Amino acid sequence: xxxxxxxxxxxxxxxxxxxxxxxxxxxxxxxxxxxxxxxxxxxxxxxxxxxxxxxxxxxxxxxxxxxxxxxxxxxxxxxxxxxxxxxxxxxxxxxxxxxxxxxxxxxxxxxxxxxxxxxxxxxxxxxxxxxxxxxxxxxxxxxxxxxxxxxxxxxxxxxxxxxxxxxxxxxxxxxxxxxxxxxxxxxxxxxxxxxxxxxxxxxxxxxxxxxxxxxxxxxxxxxxxxxxxxxxxxxxxxxxxxxxxxxxxxxxxxxxxxxxxxxxxxxxxxxxxxxxxxxxxxxxxxxxxxxxxxxxxxxxxxxxxxxxxxxxxxxxxxxxxxxxxxxxxxxxxxxxxxxxxxxxxxxxxxxxxxxxxxx
Numbered sequence: 001x002x003x004x005x006x007x008x009x010x011x012x013x014x015x016x017x018x019x020x021x022x023x024x025x026x027x028x029x030x031x032x033x034x035x036x037x038x039x040x041x042x043x044x045x046x047x048x049x050x051x052x053x054x055x056x057x058x059x060x061x062x063x064x065x066x067x068x069x070x071x072x073x074x075x076x077x078x079x080x081x082x083x084x085x086x087x088x089x090x091x092x093x094x095x096x097x098x099x100x101x102x103x104x105x106x107x108x109x110x111x112x113x114x115x116x117x118x119x120x121x122x123x124x125x126x127x128x129x130x131x132x133x134x135x136x137x138x139x140x141x142x143x144x145x146x147x148x149x150x151x152x153x154x155x156x157x158x159x160x161x162x163x164x165x166x167x168x169x170x171x172x173x174x175x176x177x178x179x180x181x182x183x184x185x186x187x188x189x190x191x192x193x194x195x196x197x198x199x200x201x202x203x204x205x206x207x208x209x210x211x212x213x214x215x216x217x218x219x220x221x222x223x224x225x226x227x228x229x230x231x232x233x234x235x236x237x238x239x240x241x242x243x244x245x246x247x248x249x250x251x252x253x254x255x256x257x258x259x260x261x262x263x264x265x266x267x268x269x270x271x272x273x274x275x276x277x278x279x280x281x282x283x284x285x286x287x288x289x290x291x292x293x294x295x296x297x298x299x300x301x302x303x304x305x306x307x308x309x310x311x312x313x314x315x316x317x318x319x320x321x322x323x324x325x326x327x328x329x330x331x332x333x334x335x336x337x338x339x340x341x342x343x344x345x346x347x348x349x350x351x352x353x354x355x356x357x358x359x
Contacts, residue, residue, distance in 0.1 A: 002096040003041040005104035006084075008111035010034055019275035021122040022282070025062075026272035029054040034115070036075060036084075036108065038091035038101055048091040050075035050082070054116070058128065062120050068112045072105075084108075127282060128273055135268035139326025142260070146323075149227040151177050151260075153319070154237055155312040157199040159189055162239040169212055169240055170201050173308035174222050177316055183222050184309045187212050199306045216250050223254055232289045232315045234261040262319045266292040269322060293318045296325070 011033030023029055030053055037046040053074055060066040072084040082090065088101045119125075154174045160167035168189040174182045186201065186209040193203045219241075223229055231237040238256055245252035263286050270292060271284035290301040293314050302317075303310035 002094070002100035004047070004092070004097040004100040005039055006088075006101055006108045007037050007039050008035075008108055008115075009037060010115070016118040016122070018122060018124045019277075021057075021119050021124045022128075022273040022275060024054050024119055025057045025125065025128055026270075028056045036087075038088065040092075040097065047097075048077065048087065050077045050087055052076075052112075054119070057119060057125070062125055064113060064116045064120050067116050067120075068109055071112060071116075072109075124273070131268055131271075131273075131284065133331050135265065136326050136329040136331045138268065139265065139322050140329060140331065141326075142265075143323045143327045146228065150225070151228045151230055152182060152222065152226040153177070153230040153312045153316045154223065155231065155308040155315065156237050156240045157201055157306070157308045158240055159193055159196065161198075162236040162243070165243070167240065167243070169244055170199070170206060171308040172215070172219050173312045174219075175309065175312045175316060177320065179313045179316055181309060183218065185209070185215050185219070187215055212244055213248055213250065216245075216248075220251055220254070227258065229254075229259045230262055230315065230319060231259065232261075232266075232292075232311065232318075233263045233286075234259040262315050262322070263287075263289070263292075265322055266296065266318065269325070270295050289314060289318070297321050 012031065013033075020029065030051065034052045036050045036052060038048045039046055052071055053076060055067060055070045055074070057067060060070065075082050075084060075087050077087065077090070084105060085102075088098050091101060092098055152174050153176075154172070156169055156173075157171040158167045158169050168187075170187050170189055170193060171185065172187065173184045176182055186206045188206045188209040188211050190211060193201060193206065223241075234256070238254070238259060241254065242252060244250070267284050267286040271287055273282060273284055275281075276283055287295070289311060293301050296318060302314060
């Protein structure tokens with residue numbers, strides 16, 4: 001009778017920490033030193049060794065059995081990804097060995113349960129759950145508040161980032177919530193457009209386009225007539241318009257309070273939680289438009305990610321998908337933030353947070 005078995009190897013130097021849980025929650029994780037070996041018998045040379053990948057926990061609703069099932073379906077052997085069954089077949093051609101290895105899967109699952117429970121029992125996950133619930137509540141509120149309102153979505157391409165004084169607008173696109181094109185205008189900045197990875201617009205494309213001063217009345221009117229202006233990162237799009245108006249002495253009556261940021265909503269709904277080690281606080285990363293679109297809608301990003309009209313339409317589609325999630329959610333009452341928002345691996349930070357809660 002074969003004594004072969006699957007053995008879980010854990011060569012970690014330290015226990016799982018909160019910031020590691022946060023990374024695993026959204027991105028998944030490869031932990032050095034964690035392996036599965038197919039052993040012919042105790043003390044004998046391994047038949048085959050695989051490394052383990054922990055998938056994004058949130059994608060499996062932090063469900064330990066579901067996470068383990070995915071891990072066993074994606075064992076990494078060199079450049080190959082194998083299911084545990086394929087791993088066993090590759091390990092040996094001896095049927096008795098294969099049978100013994102298969103019988104040991106149950107014991108391996110127990111070991112993996114202990115590992116994954118270190119993640120799924122972490123209080124960090126409560127922070128994520130609360131953030132997602134708050135996001136769904138906000139979306140449910142927006143879904144009601146926007147009924148009957150005229151909402152337009154804007155996207156802008158420019159020669160540089162909005163914080164640079166030299167940045168000039170070279171494309172403005174606006175659409176409605178049906179994706180209808182309300183405005184799609186290339187702008188001639190009056191000089192050769194420098195090469196930029198942020199867009200695909202070149203000098204040749206804008207040579208016959210109007211200057212911003214000529215196109216401004218239409219741009220300003222389309223935005224001013226809307227009840228709500230939607231954008232992915234409203235701060236940058238608004239800054240482009242405001243700074244351009246100041247620089248060229250143009251009319252500017254746009255109210256930032258009427259702008260709605262789809263990037264902030266997506267950050268709350270799917271943004272990855274991270275730990276700022278120097279200042280000791282948790283924060284959520286704002287996903288790129290392409291990433292948010294593909295994660296929330298579950299399909300590839302359409303068209304050109306560097307074209308203003310394509311980005312505006314994608315933002316609308318993303319926003320409507322988020323509204324639908326809020327509308328269909330069971331979140332009825334917004335919960336207060338959890339007291340453990342200040343979870344830290346630093347003992348001084350922990351003591352400070354505990355003292356603050358007692359006041």
